[in-house]
Amino acid sequence: MTDPKPEIENVRVFIRVRPLNKKETSEDRKNVVLVDTAENLIVLNKDGNGEKRKPYKFDQIFAESSTQMDLYRVIAAPIVEKVLQGFNGTIFAYGQTGTGKTYTMAGNFSNSDSKGITPNAFSHIFTQISRSSEEKSFVVTVTYLEIYNEEVRDLLSANPNKKLAIRERTDVGVYVKDLMGFTVDSWKASPNY
Ligand SMILES: Nc1ncnc2c1ncn2[C@@H]1O[C@H](COP(=O)(O)OP(=O)(O)OP(=O)(O)O)[C@@H](O)[C@H]1O
Ligand SMILES: [Mg+2]
Helix, strand or coil: CCCCCCCCCCCCCEEECCCCCHHHHHCCCCCCEEEECCCCEEEECCCCCHHHCCCEECCEEECCCCCHHHHHHHHHHHHHHHHHCCCCCCCCCCCCCCCCHHHHHCECCCCHHHECHHHHHHHHHHHHHHHCCCCCCCCCEECCEEEECCEEEECCCCCCCCEECEEEECCCEEEECCCCCEECCCCCCCCCC
8 A cells, every 4th residue: 555645635524314114104204304405405394484594514425316326426435446546535324213224234135236335335345356466465454343222242253242341552543442343355245144
């Protein structure tokens, strides 16, 4: 890997509006998020007078009809390309329960149209590595942790109930002590997954 110069970019914020599910439709619920994809605005229309309400602007809004690949191309692909050049990158999903964080980040691994950002990013990384010149070498390591109720657990550990500590060091920054890292060479999930 090359040794890139530090480069800091602004955090980009995207909104994804999920479709109403069967239960919500059967209860005749209405979508209260008005979307203007041309201007990248949303308006919360709880009491039906959306035009008078304050619009909120974001980097890009993805309406209900957006596909997993629509999001991947805009949000994740540029970050993965940067990572392959040696930069750090972070993507995280934020939202209340049931809004679609797991669907967006993980999705359905066995259905190619429903794969979320994580499996698509692995596929992208290993495809690019397989096409890169032989002088370059890459090491891909995965870690997988959960922070729940302010407790950190290692989801790849043989003992995932053990609580791990968050530490800071001047040379590496913030890290989780004893978090397991596994070197991987394929995007495919193991048969035991
Ligand atoms: N864009 C979408 N298209 C179709 N179905 C979706 C979409 N987003 C979410 N869903 C479905 O909505 C339900 C809730 O989504 P999900 O489990 O991803 O929410 P979550 O934000 O991870 O919630 P929690 O915080 O409780 O984990 C799931 O059944 C998921 O498949
Ligand atoms: Mg979830």
